[in-house]
Amino acid sequence: MTQTHPSPAADTGPGQWNPRLWGLLLVLAGNMLIDALEVSVAVVALPSIATDLSLPLTDVQWVMTGFAVGFGALLLFGARMVSLLGRRRVYLAALLGFAAASVLSAFAQEPGLLIATRLVKGFCAALTAPTGLAIISTAFPQGRARSRAVSVYTLFGAGGFTAGLLLSGWLTEHTWRLALAFPAPIVLLLFALGLRLIPNENSTTAGTPPTGHRSYDIAGALTFTLALLTLVYGITALPEHGLGHPLAAGPLAAAVLLLGLFTLIERTVSHPLVSLRPLRSGALVRSALGAACLNGSYLGMLFVLTYQMQTVAGWSPLKTALALVPAAAPPAIAALASGRLVARFGAPRLIAAGAACAFTGYLLQLRPSWPLDYPGRLLPTLLLVGAGFVLSFAALNMQATSQLPPAERGAGSGLYQTAVQLAAVVAVALVAALLAGAEHAAGPAAATSAGRPALTLVAVLGGLGLLTALTALARPTTPTPSVPRT
Template identity: 55%
Template sequence: MKPATRTQDPFGPPEAAAGRWDLRLWGLLSVLAGNMLIDALEVSAMIVALPSVGHDLGLTLTGAQWLITGFAIGFGGLILFGGRLVELLGRRRVYLWALLGFAAASLVGAVTDEPAVLVAARVLKGFFAALTAPTGLAIIASVFPAGPGRDRAVSVYALFGGLGFTAGLLLSGLLTAVSWRWTVAFPAPVVLVLFTFAVGLIPGDTTAPDTRRHFDVTGALALTGSLLCLVQGIVSVPGHGWLDARTTAPLALAVVLAAVLVVAERTAPRPLIQARLLRNRTLVRSMAGAAALNGVNLGLLLIMTVRLQDGLGWSPARTALALLPASAPLAVTALISRKLIARHGTARLIAWGALGPVAGAALCLRHPVPEDYVIDILPTLLLVGAGFVLAFAALNTQATSRLAAVDRPAAVGLYQSAVQISAVVVPAVAAALAVGRSDDRPALRLVTAVAVAGLVAGLSGLRVHPTRAEKSSTGE
């Protein structure tokens, strides 16, 4: 491997070290945070637009749900591969190309009348977001020196990520009232503006890209392909049954590709998934809790969106406003999470937070056909939002708390992949259980079961002590 070589730092260490940010540092943070806002916006943007897209393109709920799960497949299935691309090709190059790709995919998805092309565009946008979201944080860590300055930059970055989910709902509600195509196209011009500034502000890599050029394409394609086939098999069940080849073939292929993934990761010289990380109980428990929290949230939002618009005849804008109590707490979390963790610790916050989604989902089972927003929907949204305020940041912190610094980047990618995989599976199964039914009781039972699984994972962390391997990895 070539020795590390340094390039000139365009930001100048004296100002940064002294805690004084010049215009270039403010500009860089604005570009990174702005793009994080767009990445987070995409997670929620299609939720409110889902019924409109389905009506316009003639899709059932099981077909329209691909607009949510497609983005999650691109993000969760390829985030580990994206990290490898950044490592081998360099942050600046990958970040800039990902911005252009994201804008192009937005425009293609907005103009197409083919559902398959729209879903492919969503998958690509998820992949490009998987390249820019973690890379932006890495750029902050490399440019802003450790201390209050970096902490402030990370807080701004996280705040914009939290605001993005809320902004996605609001913009989707407003733009879908005109046309859902504007909801899909909106990020393109914004990202192109960010790209224009990023060209001059994103610093070059301070070290040479890794020359051990093993991308592990087989592992990346096997994971992504397995998720695609799994969802296709799940959504085929309502229309064709379990025994039809249109259901069994994709499910069988998903199993085969999962087996290929296991073999590829065991034999690869540099696997994307490091098996030893999966032996860290703290990381796995955090992955399970975060996956449950995200899955419950998206599953409930999908069900409620369809029922509010198709069942109660609400407009997209009114639906977006109605769903805000479940999304606005994400921004609050970024502001108060450090104080909460310092005062109560991660384990307690995670356990307390897991109670909210369980109670919220269970409340929905009382009235599976919502009639009154204040009684049937709002309490659930508030409880799920409270769960995010308490547990979201604590889960992120706990995930890597017992890992050596060298293992944390790979662990973060694995953690994020688990979170996004839940956004693939839970909405897909919820849509399959809800389509063609007069009430949502089966789908709500599924979401409640996922919430209970998250609670079990949270409670299991209250009296857990690190294993010998975990102690040695952190030098304890």
């Protein structure tokens, strides 16, 4: 006898929530928080991991980029799995995979296993983060109830990064392994609740998964993932070997070939993962580039600052985490007001203002300052970058699909989110390579100059984001869809 899982909204009137809806929202929002904090957890723990496993900068960066590769490279493949296998089945399986990878990462004695678990966790996040929002869109009654649920879901996602910083700082004081393992019991609890509360598609207003084809495009997904992995490997081999050495040139050339093969596969398969039609929208292209620059420069800056604070200056993990909070907390605090800001000022203006704030903060970091001047240099930068996210991140998300027809918005959103994650992959790898190159050239004791090339790259990315935003201001304004007030 097949067990059914009724919709939590089945016995709920308009605007009302029953206990099952509250429970479902707890599962979805709680897991969104876990997905969001995975990146910041790694940021603070990186120096401790490097010391414990005797890893150079170019190897320990995989703890960050591995998660981003798993998320970004397999996001579109994950969407295909959800459409063919169903939201409930995939979501629950991803929760179990995430918990298992968390446990394995805590016991990893070799970098290979640690990196593999980060890839798995990134892929699981790619399955659950967008699927949770899709479940909300069908399980909650349309109107105020659904708007409130989306707001809570967004708030948990925005607050996850700050929570990850603080938890990682505290847990890494004992051991970095706790920082990577603590999500496991929480996710298992969410899994147990999800078994009872996550509805099947056939019990909601959503349609059933398509049955006309069952093409997963595994070849395309694997090729794209391998291309990113070889690209990162090639970038991080440059400081030690140089561009002319086979260990650096070989992986970079392989990455180009694999990307070409991926393009060929996507052109020949009947149901490709990537649809390029949404890229005809200038708003999507500008938003994706702006968000990629914002995310890539932000994570690159955090990588450099963590290195300077802990490895060079000797700060503790908790002190480092607390020092970085001013850049992470403002987006979480302002998350619920982002829709009203966009409705009042318009997305292009907010995006330009946010990019200008972030770029100004990055420029401040280029001034020579040693020992670290937190109140005079670091704190202003962190506050400016935090303000940049408050002003522009939600506006970028809303602008990305604003000019797309409804039928193309899902594909456009997938391309946008993929670009954001791929920027994290490339930016962190480049920053790690530049830091390692500076160490090879001047030694780690040269604290005043070791981070300058990497911070210059961060500033260049911020400047590119600002330039992209300014070009949008010169174009005719297209209204951005309003967001319901909560």
